[in-house]
Amino acid sequence: MKTFTTIAEVRLFIRNAKFARKRIGFVPTMGALHEGHLSLVRASKNNADITIVSIFVNPTQFGPEEDYETYQRNLERDAELCLEEGVDVIFAPSVIEMYPGDNSVVINETLLSRNLCGRSRKGHFSGVLTVVAKLFNIIQPNIVFFGQKDAQQVRIIQQMICDLNYNIEMNVVPTVRDSDGLALSSRNANLTVGERKWAPTIYKALQKAVELYRAGERNVLVLRESVESILISDNVDIEYIEFVAWNTLEPVVEVDTGTLLAAAIKVGDTRLIDNILFA
Numbered sequence: 001m002k003t004f005t006t007i008a009e010v011r012l013f014i015r016n017a018k019f020a021r022k023r024i025g026f027v028p029t030m031g032a033l034h035e036g037h038l039s040l041v042r043a044s045k046n047n048a049d050i051t052i053v054s055i056f057v058n059p060t061q062f063g064p065e066e067d068y069e070t071y072q073r074n075l076e077r078d079a080e081l082c083l084e085e086g087v088d089v090i091f092a093p094s095v096i097e098m099y100p101g102d103n104s105v106v107i108n109e110t111l112l113s114r115n116l117c118g119r120s121r122k123g124h125f126s127g128v129l130t131v132v133a134k135l136f137n138i139i140q141p142n143i144v145f146f147g148q149k150d151a152q153q154v155r156i157i158q159q160m161i162c163d164l165n166y167n168i169e170m171n172v173v174p175t176v177r178d179s180d181g182l183a184l185s186s187r188n189a190n191l192t193v194g195e196r197k198w199a200p201t202i203y204k205a206l207q208k209a210v211e212l213y214r215a216g217e218r219n220v221l222v223l224r225e226s227v228e229s230i231l232i233s234d235n236v237d238i239e240y241i242e243f244v245a246w247n248t249l250e251p252v253v254e255v256d257t258g259t260l261l262a263a264a265i266k267v268g269d270t271r272l273i274d275n276i277l278f279a
């Protein structure tokens with residue numbers, strides 16, 4: 001396994017891999033790797049000849065009040081995990097390597113980023129799309145892997161691939177959860193013992209909506225109310241619980257196949273997100 005920190009080095013590697021007609025799989029991450037990330041890596045190993053993992057905590061997708069400074073970073077351990085999984089290349093650039101200038105050119109999405117996380121995290125998706133576009137241009141992957149855990153991100157990147165004509169296949173990997181249902185996230189490490197004990201309630205609340213839906217309930221007001229009643233708790237701040245259409249990410253009044261139920265919950269100081277797609 002090779003670890004590159006400069007764009008020039010990784011480009012040279014890619015040029016040789018392309019010359020050898022290798023199919024390149026790419027897994028963008030912000031590091032602090034866990035089983036969720038590793039399931040993306042395994043999907044890439046199964047679908048590509050060469051797997052490249054980027055590890056870059058992207059400053060432009062964090063708001064001024066957010067956790068950029070305190071975000072978990074552990075490149076050494078990440079590299080061990082990648083080695084065990086048979087990753088071919090880690091691309092771990094510095095901030096200066098990725099943003100040497102003023103970054104006056106950015107990518108903005110104007111429809112799908114208005115709701116859900118886009119509403120409270122102003123500029124977040126512009127930061128995500130800009131860094132993902134840069135990484136796509138550097139790595140030139142044939143296929144990329146993203147987690148359904150970040151559902152809005154998946155939908156917006158799908159749209160960017162389509163609208164900007166990237167010749168890239170996208171593979172969406174199901175959310176990996178702990179045995180108690182909590183979606184794995186690098187941010188789970190920030191939870192106190194008490195918060196960690198409560199955190200699986202988020203998935204339980206989403207599951208309650210699925211249960212009611214299976215029993216025939218379709219009304220969003222009723223379903224939302226049941227999810228909310230489970231989530232209301234001390235030390236917990238509900239940022240949003242929304243039922244939206246997968247294609248548009250616009251709110252629906254009736255739940256149907258393809259409706260996304262997404263929630264963002266602040267547990268103490270830690271913001272957690274989760275979602276389910278109704279089948």
Ligand code: AMP
Nearest residue numbers: 029030031036146147149150175176184
């Ligand atoms: P991050 O490092 O949080 O930016 O995540 C990198 C990639 O891993 C994104 O595509 C995430 O959606 C994905 N990911 C994060 N957590 C999970 C999880 N629990 N299950 C599946 N994919 C995940």
